[in-house]
Amino acid sequence: MTVVVCLKWVHDAAQPDDVRFGAMSPADHSALELALQCGEWAHADVTAITVGPAQADHILRDALACGVRRAVRIETSHAVSGADVAAAIAAVVADAHWVWCGDYSIDNGSGSVPAFLAAALAARQALGVIHLSFGDAPTIDAGVIEATRRLDGGRREVLEVRAPAVVSVEGATAHLRRAGLTALRTAAAAAIEVIRIATPTRVDDCVVQQYRPRARELAGPDGVSALARVLSLTGAGGARGAASARRTVVLDPLDAAGRILTELREWGYRT
Amino acid sequence: MSDSVDVIVVGAGPAGSCAAIVAARAGLSVVLLERGPFAGSKNMYGGVIYARMLDELIPKWWEQAPIQRWVTRRSTMLLTDTQALTVDFRTDAWGEAPYNGATAYRPDFDNWLAGHAEAAGAQLLTSTTVTGLLRDSAGSNRTGAIVGVRTDRPAGDLRARGVIACDGVNSLLAKEAGLYEHTDAKHFTLGVKETLALPKEVIDERFGVRDREGVDIEIIGGTGMINGGGFVYTNLDTVAVGVVLKLSKLAAQSLRPEQVIAGLKANHAIAPLIEGGEVKEYSAHLIPEAGLEMMPKMTANGMLVAGDAAALCLAAGIWLEGVNFAIASGMYAGETAVDAIRAGDVSARGLAGYQKRMRTTFVLKDHRKLRRAPALVLSDRVQHLYPAMVANVAERMFRVDNPQPKPGLRRIFAQERKRAGVRRRDLIRDAWTGFRSYG
Amino acid sequence: MIAVVVVRAGVLPTGGAEVVAECAGRAVLVGSQVAVAAESLRGVATALTLVEQEAFRPAAIAHLLAPLLIDEPIVVLPASPDGRDLAPRIAFTLHRPLHAGATLVNANHVDMARGGGRELHRLVPGATFVATLQPGTRGVVPDPLLPAPTITSVTGPTSDGDTRDAVVMAVDEADPATIDLGEATRIIAGGGGLDGSDRMRQLADIAAAIGASVGATRVVTDRGWAPHERQIGTTGVVVAPRLYMAFGVAGAVQHTSGLGDPTHIVSVNTDPHCPMMQLADLAIVGDANATIDELERLLT
C-alpha cells in the first residue's frame, strides 16, 4: 500500500441539516484526483480512507468508482479530535509513501489532520498546495513532486517533496474526473472494509454561545486627527456600530471623487 | 459487471421507483438512474400525496412512509384582494387508516420509495443524468427500436431490453422518442412554493388541528393579474405556501414568481396563518397542466413512459394530483415491461397493454372526466371575474344593513353579475362545463 | 503562556504580534533574521527567545523547540500558513491537544468561532495545550513606554532528530495584479449600477493607482463584464479586505456574506437606503459612473 487519500464525509454547506446531502468537500475531490494521478505516476494502487459513520461509505464508493483500489472506513466509538483521526489513519496506512488530503474540511476543520498525519507517519509535509507538478518517477519512493503553496501576504512558497510525504491541497488545485458508468455500477456493489477502533470518550467541556467578535485593540492609523482616533477606538471590535464615524453625503461626481480620495488619505491608505 | 440489463428506469421520482419495484420483484435486473445526489433530492411539489395505490405494493405503507400530517381538513377558497369565501370540510375518517391525503416532503417520500426499489433488487445510480436514447442499429437514428440510454458519464452507455422513462415533466426521453406531437408553453404552468418554518403548536392552533392532523387549502384567485391558483398545506413544523401560474401570463406581466407568492402571503386571509414563518426553502417546477390535450403516445419500440413524463398530472383547480398518477402509471409500466420481456416482445405492439391498462383505471378515466377543467379553471372569467362576483354576493347576503330590508339572493346575484361584467350566456356555459367536469 | 512565531527574512507573519500580545509579551521567534523581527515587536514583547534557522522546516523545528517548550503549559501560534504548519507538529511532539483557530486564548478558556461564524464555542482547556490564534481578531496597540524586551538567543541547536522535511526551493513575492481576491487587502468592486463593461476597465485603472484589486457582484459577472473568479459572495470568492469600495452595489446578503469585515467601506449608490450604504463608513449618494470618470481623471 503506497498511495493513500484521506476523505472526510461532511455535511453540505448549503444543506447543513440534511445528512443525505453529505459528501466530500471540494478540497477532498481535488485530493482524490491528485492521488489517482499520483498512483498513475508512481505505478501504484490508491487506497481511500475515511474516519466516519456508515453514511460515509458512499464517498468511498465514489472514490472506488473513480479508480481507487481499496476503500477503508474507520469507525470510532466516539467523536474524535483531529489528532486522533490522524493517529487512526496512520495506524492503518503506516507504510504509505504518498498521502493526499484536502487542505481544510469545511465543517470547522482547521487543516490540522494532514500535519498530525505527517507527524505520526514521520513524513514530510506540503500543506495548502495550490499548484503541483510530478517529476520523473523511476520508482514509487524515488519520485519528486514540486508543490506551490500560499504564504501570507500573497507570497508563494515552492517546495520540493519526496516520499514519504503528506500533501494537502486546495479545492481548485485539481478537477476530479467523473466516474464511468460501469465503474459506478461495480463500486455500488463493492464491499467496504470497516475497521472499528474503540476511542476514549473525550468531551471537551464547551459552552456554545452566539458569536460576538472579540473587542479588538486598535491603534489609530498614523496621522489622523485625535477625534478620528477616538472614534475608531470606541468603534473597536469590528462591529460596524454607531460609534464608527459613519457618514452619508449627497455629492456631485467631482466632489464625490475628491471626497473619496480625502477619506482614503485620512484612513492612511494614501499619502 | 455486464453492460446490459433487463430494464432501465430513468428518474427516481414516484413513477420511476414504483416501476423499478415491480420489475425488480419480478426477478428482472433493473437499473434506476437518477440525476440528483439522492432520490428525491431535486423533487418538489405542493404537498399532498394520495397514496392508496401503494396498498398493493407496500402493504400498510402508512405505518412506515415518511408522512408529515394526514389531511383531515380540506378547504377551497375563493380569494380577492379583500375578500375570501371558503368551503371548509373536515372529517375524522381521513385521520385513520387507510387515510386519504397526506402531506410529506418529497425528498423524504421519494427517497423512501427508492429504498423499496433497492430492497427489491434494483440498482439505484445517482448523480447520473440520462442524455439520450440508444437505438437499434438496424433501424435509423430516429425510428430504430430503443435499446438503452446514454448518460453523462464517461463510457456512459447502458443497454437494456426495455426502458421506462419516468424523467418527469418536459421529458427528454419521450420527446427524443418522438412521442410528443407538439408541446407548447401554453401546456405548462409554473408551480412555485415557499416552505415556512413555524413551531408545531403555532400551526396546530392557527389551523385548528392536533397531533398528525393536517390542512389542505386550495385557492382560486389570489395570484393577481396572472391566471393561476394557490395553495397552503401544513407539515409538522412548516407551512407550504405556493402558487401555480400560467406561463404566458407570467411572461406578459414581467413579474417574478416570488413577487406573486409575496402578494398571496400578504393577503389578509392568508397572512395571519403564516405570520412569523421563516422561509426555509424556495423552489419552482413546471407542471404539465393541459392533461389529455397534451398527452403523448406512451409506448415506443422498447420504451414506456410514465408519470409526469407522460403528462399524467391532473391539475384542475381544486385538484392538484400527480404523485398518485405517477405511482399508478409507474406500476402499470413495470408490469407491462415484465410481461413483454417474458413474452419476448418489447415492440410498441408488445407493450400496447400499458395504455389499455390505464384507460380502464382511474389514470385515464379521471383525466377524461376532467379534460375540460384545466382550461376552465385558468380561463379569464374564472380567474378575474367570478371570485369577486361570488365574494360580493356573499358579502351582501351576509351583511345586515338596517334599516334597509334584506335583499333577495336572486336580485343581488343579477346585480353583481352585471357589475362584474359577466354575460349570462358565458356564465351558463361555464357552469355547464364545470358541472360536467366535476359533477 | 508563550508564543511561537515563525519569521521569514525578518518579517513577522500576519497575526504574529497578536499572539505575542496574547501571551503577555513572551515569545519564541524562530526562522531567518529573527533579530530583525524582534525589533518590530517593540512595545509588545517583554521576553524573547530567538532561534535562528535558515529554512522553514516544520518537523525539524518542532523537534528543536521541544526542549524550550516542554515546561510551558500553553503554547500559542498565529493561524498563519507557517503557524498552521508548525502547530500540529509541536502538539504532536509535546503530546498535547491542539485547539486550532481560536479567537481568544488564556489558561481558563479558549474561544473558537464555529458554525460559519455564527457560534462561539467557549472551551475549558486542560492544563497543557497548544493553540493557534486567528489573525485579526485580537488587535495590538504597541505601548511606547514598554522597555525593550529581554533577549535570549539559542544558537546552534544541533540535532534535528533525523526528521524529514520538504525542501524550500523558492519564495515568490506577491504580485498585486494577479493576487487572489481572497488575499487582497484592498478591493474595489463594481455592481449592477454600472452602465457598461468599460467601467470595469476604469475600475481596474483606479485600483492599480491605489494598490487595490478588482471585485464584482454576480450581476456584473453574469453580464460577462468580469470573470467568475472576481465575484465576491456566497457563490463566488470569500474575501477579507481592510478597505472595500463599492460602486453601484446594492449589498445583497449573498454578496456581503462573502465580504469579511473590512475596516473601511466606501459606497457610491443612487439609493441611500440600500444595505451597502447602511454598511458604509463613507456613503456617497450619487452616480457611480460619473464618479468613476472623475476618480480616473484625478488619479491618472
Ligand SMILES: Cc1cc2nc3c(=O)[nH]c(=O)nc-3n(C[C@H](O)[C@H](O)[C@H](O)COP(=O)(O)OP(=O)(O)OC[C@H]3O[C@@H](n4cnc5c(N)ncnc54)[C@H](O)[C@@H]3O)c2cc1C
Ligand atoms: C408546485 C407543484 C405542486 C404540486 N402539488 C401536488 C400535490 O399536492 N399532490 C400531488 O399528488 N402532486 C402534486 N404535484 C405534481 C407532482 O409533483 C408530480 O406529478 C409528480 O412528482 C410526478 O412524479 P414523477 O415520478 O412522474 O416525476 P418527478 O417527481 O418529477 O420525478 C422525475 C425524476 O426524474 C429525474 N430525472 C429527470 N430527468 C432525468 C434525466 N435526464 N436523467 C436522470 N434522471 C432524471 C428527476 O431528478 C426526478 O427525480 C405538484 C407539482 C408542482 C410543481
Ligand SMILES: Cc1cc2nc3c(=O)[nH]c(=O)nc-3n(C[C@H](O)[C@H](O)[C@H](O)COP(=O)(O)OP(=O)(O)OC[C@H]3O[C@@H](n4cnc5c(N)ncnc54)[C@H](O)[C@@H]3O)c2cc1C
Ligand atoms: C443562490 C444565490 C447566490 C448568489 N450569490 C451571489 C454572490 O456570490 N455574489 C453576488 O454578488 N451576488 C450573488 N447573488 C445575487 C445577489 O442576490 C444580488 O442579486 C446581487 O448581489 C446584486 O448585485 P448588484 O448589487 O450589483 O446589483 P443590483 O441588485 O442590480 O443593484 C444595483 C445597485 O446599483 C444602484 N445603482 C443603479 N444605478 C446607479 C448609478 N448610476 N450610480 C450608483 N448606483 C446605482 C442601485 O441603487 C442598486 O443599489 C446570489 C443570488 C442567489 C439567489
Ligand SMILES: Nc1ncnc2c1ncn2[C@@H]1O[C@H](COP(=O)(O)O)[C@@H](O)[C@H]1O
Ligand atoms: N475524519 C476524517 N477522515 C478522513 N480524512 C480526514 C478526516 N478529517 C480530516 N481528514 C483529512 O484532512 C483534511 C483536512 O481536514 P481538517 O484537518 O479537519 O481541516 C481533509 O480534507 C481530509 O483530507
